[in-house]
Amino acid sequence: MKRIVLTIAVAAVFIITCTYSSFAGNDCLKKGAFILVQAPKIYSTQTLEEGDSVYFIAPSDVWVNETNIVPKNSIFIGYVSMLKMPIKGINAAMSIKITKIRLPSGEIREFSGKLSTGKSDIIGGELAPPASYNKMTHPYKSRWLWSGTTQWVPSGDYEYGQHRGVKPGQNLFVVVEEPYYD
Secondary structure, three states: OHHHHHHHHHHHHHHHHHHHHHHOOOOEEOOOOEEEEEOOOOEEOOOOOOOOEEEEEOOOOEEEOOEEEEOOOOEEEEEEEEEEOOEEOEOOEEEEEEEEEEOOOOOEEEEEEEEEOOOOOOEEOOEOOEOOEEEEEEEEEOOOOEEEEEEEEEOOOEOEOOOOEEOOOOEEEEEEOOOEEO
16 A cells, blocks of 8 residues: 555656646756757858857757757857967867857847867867878788788878868857756
8 A cells, every 4th residue: 555655656746847847948958969050151260360259050940849949040159269270280270169149039148059060179180191101111921931012101291281160051060068948
């Protein structure tokens, strides 16, 4: 009998909690959620400086349960938080911090996020191609005799890095850093 009463009480608490949370508007974008955005114009390390303002547009609605958290054509506003110019052997790099969201109604809300390519939060920063190659012999012993093969390997001298950026219409992601409530 005690078991049945306890089971009913636990089930009632669970149902009341779920019902209350769905009606209380507790739908939110959790930390780590990805929101698809597109760049409206070219943003390049060649033209930007640290602290410059940038914005990105959401091409579709973002729904959580039955709530439209981020309507289509919302604008994510941010700034260039890190910018490194190209040097010998390394391409330029930048990262972008998102601080606000402007809804299509004109309302501006605080938002905490960072721009991501889907692979990395840093745009660029990869190694530049090698400037030259050296021929290198790799000896090996087969069953009865020594032999070798020749391979081209980077010489250690790399080209000067290139500027990097994003193109108009390029699909990127805003990664949510703090929960965002509607």
